Amino acid sequence: MTDDGERDPIKAAIEGLRRQAESAPRGDGGPPGVRLKVDNEVEGLRRLEALLFAAEEPLDIESLQARIGSGFDVPALLSGLQAKYAGAGVNLVEVAGKWRFQTAEDLQHLLQFRREEPKKLSQAALETLAIIAYHQPVTRAEIEDIRGVAVSKGTIDLLFEQKWVRLRGRRRSPGRPVTYGTTDAFLEYFGLPSIGDLPGVSDLKAAGLLSSRLPPNFDMPDPGRIPAIEEDLFEDEAEAANFHVDFMDEEDRGEE
Known part of the structure; x- marks a missing residue:
């Protein structure tokens, strides 16, 4: 559950896949790749989340794909991660075709920081x-x-x-x-x-x-x-x- 009482869509999808895997027949009779898909998605989300939190600038899909490795559907993972953080204190947003975490708009007044402002334009x-x-x-x-x-x-x-x-x-x-x-x-x-x-x-x-x-x-x-x-x-x-x-x-x- 999220802070506002809504069910986390990513966790719900993963739990569903896990239930499917647990109820499937053991051995060769079961559907192949179900557990692998669950573990792969969890690992992909962890890698993507770590990269975006640590990045000093927005990252495009190509850069993310190259860093987390092959075998991951980066656009799908970004959509899931964006939904996960939709109601959080930080949101995953797309800017100029690249992705970054930023403070939720309704919480920006809580932050005080210094930054170098561009020269005032004439x-x-x-x-x-x-x-x-x-x-x-x-x-x-x-x-x-x-x-x-x-x-x-x-x-x-x-x-x-x-x-x-x-x-x-x-x-x-x-x-x-x-x-x-x-x-x-x-x-x-x-x-x-x-x-x-x-x-x-x-x-x-x-x-x-x-x-x-x-x-x-x-x-x-x-x-x-x-x-x-x-x-x-x-x-x-x-x-x-x-x-x-x-x-x-x-x-x-x-x-x-």
Whole structure:
């Protein structure tokens, strides 16, 4: 039983398998693998739980599978572990396609801790980050066209420093401009499972971040339908780094 009186779904499933194994005929006449399946599931849950509790950062399914070994159904184990901790003081959550334990939302007020906060973003940086998030993959010229002012190297550099923005590749258009997109660190910081979970217009209005009286021609991309514009992705980090250096070497154009 859980703390709130509900039956633990994982324990109930394991107990059912054990009863099946105990009532089955002994020897070769019984169903093969029942006890092995029970023990395997228990061991898989123990390994998964230990890894996620000890991890310093969220882990993806591939990393978990590699660490706990073959023979375990990691997605199924994650679902069971998530159900087990659903009403606990810590919950298992998916963020940016990765998994981590975190304090239950209704108990966060009990914790006091210190952490290094990212540098406060200027209005220009906030606008640039929002444009990249909702319009990615987006070029520097497209950012400037949407904002109506030039983008300074300091603004882009700050977003790179926070590791919220990355270089995606080159657009397949004249001039082969570089495109920008958000990172997993951006999703993790803002608690988003995926870029499609960015708030839409109605969510922003409800949160008081948008005026209820928007201009009739106001348009905002649907985060769940970010277009797949053709582009050539960078082959490696070194190539991406060179483009960043090239950008930083450009003359800083003032920004409003």
